[in-house]
Amino acid sequence: MPISKVEGNTQGLKSSQVRRLERLLARRVPPRDIITPELARQMTELSAEIRRQVGVLISRHGQVECVMVGDAGGIVIPDLKRVRVGQGRFRGLRCLHTQLSGPGLTRDDLNDLALLRLDLMGVISVSDTGLPNWIHAAHLLPATDAVTDDTAEPWAYLDKVHPGQLQVDFLDLIEHLEAEFARTRRLRDARDLRDRAMLVVVTTGALADAEASMEELVELAESCDLVVVDKLIQRRRELDPKTLLGKGKLQEVIIRSLQHAADVLLFDQDLSPAQVRTIEAATDLKILDRTQLILDIFAQRARSREGKVQVELAQLKYLLPRLAGHGADMSRLAGGIGARGPGETKLEVDRRRARDRIADLEKLITGLRSQRQTRRAQRDRQQLPVVSIVGYTNAGKSTLLNTLTSSEVVAERRMFATLDPTSRRLRLPRDRDIIINDTVGFIRDLPPTLMAAFKATLEEIETSDLLLHLVDIAAPDYERRIAAVEDILAQLELSHLPRQLVFNKADLLPAEEVAALCARHQALAVVAHDRATLPPLLQSIDAWLSSPRNREAGPGVGYAPWEPVGNPGAVVS
16 A cells, blocks of 8 residues: 555644654554554654644554644544455554544544544544653444444444553454454345445425435335345435535445445435545445436336337436546557557447447337337227326236236336236226226336336327326325326326326225225225225226217316316216
C-alpha cells in the first residue's frame, strides 16, 4: 500500500518540524504491539509543539504507512481506496492519533473505524507537559453480535491505559476477530445464498406516503429474492444532488449496513449515474435503484420470446446513459510517436454497440406487433367481445383468469409474477363466448423504459370492449394504487375504454367494510380464488355486453373516467 508520506495540514510548519514528522515514517512497531511508548511520545511531543493533532496509519507488519496532520480539534484520514478489503476482513491498517483535549474517542473516530473497516482506532491524549497520558482504543465487532440488537454499536472498547501499559496481543486479537467475521458470514451463506439488502427511502413529501413506498419496496425486493435486513426512511426538505440522503445520513446507512451484514443498498428513488458512483465509492456495497430492481424482476420473469426482447430493450435503454469507463483502454491516444491509440474509445464502442442492438430490438418488436395485429384481426372476424383484466401488480389478475377459465397460468403472491399477456375463451351465463385477457401488472412510477418497451404488449388492451380494473382492497394504499393504474392508462391513451372496478381479496376485510367501500366506489367485490363469489361479476359483464347502447355506441360514450373523490366512473350492472 504505497501511501507512505505526510498527509494533511502541514502549512505553516517549520521545515524542522516537517522533517521530524517524516522521520516517523521510518519507525517500526512490533506487529503484536498496538503502538510503542517511544512512538507515542514522539507523536505527543510534536502535537504539543505544533498545537495540531498528529496521527499514523500502521500496517500489520508494524510499518508506519502514513503520517497525518490535522488541526487542534480533529484529523482527516486520507483516501484508502487503493487499500483492498475483502468480505469478512478488515483494512489491514490501524489508526492512532493524538488529542490535545477532549474525552477520548469521538463519534467521528468511531464512524471512521466502521466506515473504513480499520483494524483498530486509538486516541492518545496529550498531557500539559507534552507527554502521552492515556490511550483510548476500539475495534469492530462481528456483524452478528450487533444484528441481534438494532441499538447495539458495531464496535467494542479496550480498557483505557497508559501506552506503556498496553498488554493486548494485537495480531492475536485481529486474527480472532477476522476468523469470527468469516465464520458468521459462512454460517449465513450456508443458510441462505441470497443477497442481503438494506432498503432506503428518501422523501420530501408526507411520511405516510414514504412508509407506503417502503412497504412496496419490500415486496419488490422479496420478489427479486433479496433478503431485507434493514429499512431506513429519511424526510428532507430537498434531495441531496450528490448522495440523495446527505453525508450524515449516509454514514448512518453505512454503519447500519455493516451491523446487518448487508450486501446491497436498495433505493426507492431512481439514482443518477453520478449518485451511484458516489454512494458505491463510500460504501463498497452494490447499489440498486427502483428501476434497476424492476428491470431485474422482469428479466427473471420473462418466458416468451417477445417478453425477453422487451426486457432486453428496456435494460439497454436504461444502461446506455449509464455506460462509463476510465483508464488506458478508454484513451484515444497513448501519446508519443509510435504509440497512437485506437482512435475510438472503448466507451464509444460500447455505446455504439448498445445503440445498434437497441435498433435491432425495436425492429424485432415492430415485427412482433404486426403478428399481434394479425391475431387480433382473426379474433375480430369471429366477432368475439374482448374483456381485459388490468390492475396493480399482485392484485390477483392471473388468479382471477385461472378461476374463470379453469386455466393454469402462473399465479404467485409476488409482484410481476406474470409478464406475458394471456388470452383465454370464456363462456358467460347467457351462452355468450368472449375473449378474456390477463395483462402485465402496473406499478406506480412505471419506468419509462419499461413503458416504451411493453407498449406493444399493452396494445392488446386497445381492442378491448371492457376493462376489469382489479384492485387489492386489503392493501392499505389501495386508492393510491387505483390512481396509479388510471394514470398509466392515461399515458397509454386508453382512458376512453369503459372500466368496471372490481375489489379482490374481499375475504380479508369485514363484510360491512367491503359493502361500504363498494358503495363508495361503485365497485363489485370478489375473491379471485373462490368461484362462488364470481357469478355477480360474470352477470355484470354479460349485461354490459348485451346492452345495445353500449355495444353500438362504442367505447367511451356516456362514460366518465374514475376519480378518487366525486364521480367514481361508469358502473357495469
